Amino acid sequence: MEALVRNLIKEIGENPEREGLKKTPERVAKAYDHLTRGYKQDPCKILTDALFTEEYDEMVLVRDIEFYSLCEHHLLPFYGKCHVAYMPNGKVVGLSKIPRIVDVFARRLQVQERMTSQIADVLMECLVPQGVAVVIEARHLCMMMRGIEKQSTVVSTSALRGLFKDNLPTREEFMQLIKPQRFV
Ligand SMILES: [Zn+2]
Structure with a gap:
């Protein structure tokens, strides 16, 4: 997921290597893991x-x-x-x-x-x-x-x-x- 987010940042026209964005792929991957954790849970x-x-x-x-x-x-x-x-x-x-x-x-x-x-x-x-x-x-x-x-x-x-x-x-x-x- 990190590689995809890095690509997404590039496609947006931004520089994934600049300071503020450097760790963004890692953070986004973590956030999406949290936001979609329901797939791993059994409600029943x-x-x-x-x-x-x-x-x-x-x-x-x-x-x-x-x-x-x-x-x-x-x-x-x-x-x-x-x-x-x-x-x-x-x-x-x-x-x-x-x-x-x-x-x-x-x-x-x-x-x-x-x-x-x-x-x-x-x-x-x-x-x-x-x-x-x-x-x-x-x-x-x-x-x-x-x-x-x-x-x-x-x-x-x-x-x-x-x-x-x-x-x-x-x-x-x-x-x-x-x-x-x-x-x-
Ligand atoms: Zn919608």
């Missing part, structure tokens, strides 16, 4: 390692999970907030695992739509709840810095599974709970 294992039997059968919501990802079309960041809810079915998962699952999919080359459904699907498959809802609100640097240059645009995507898809009151409760709150 993270979930199944932290399942607990519990009678609780009301909605569990983890909201405002911040994430940073890379759009696969431009390799530019998109970032924002992810809200994840599920309705248990005899099992709950350690709460800290939900943001970790978001991260596993964010740290890959992504499109927001796919990331949203991947999070929902892995929860359905490995936690086997009565339902899952995922909403992502994000800003895309490929829209903000180039192309249409619309700086304040927020893109929202949602994936609803099970009860959240079939049961209107459940869905409405979720939508109500993820509305922006002023005092938290």
Whole structure:
């Protein structure tokens, strides 16, 4: 990767040997290794390692999970907030695992739509709840810095599974709970 970045710097018209750029290929390679580490992680294992039997059968919501990802079309960041809810079915998962699952999919080359459904699907498959809802609100640097240059645009995507898809009151409760709150 370092050799590629050195070439990229040349193609941009810069001198890869000048002081400020000399170590850039090494730094970029390290950064991309970090930003794409999700490929090496198994989200299902993270979930199944932290399942607990519990009678609780009301909605569990983890909201405002911040994430940073890379759009696969431009390799530019998109970032924002992810809200994840599920309705248990005899099992709950350690709460800290939900943001970790978001991260596993964010740290890959992504499109927001796919990331949203991947999070929902892995929860359905490995936690086997009565339902899952995922909403992502994000800003895309490929829209903000180039192309249409619309700086304040927020893109929202949602994936609803099970009860959240079939049961209107459940869905409405979720939508109500993820509305922006002023005092938290
Ligand atoms: Zn893009």
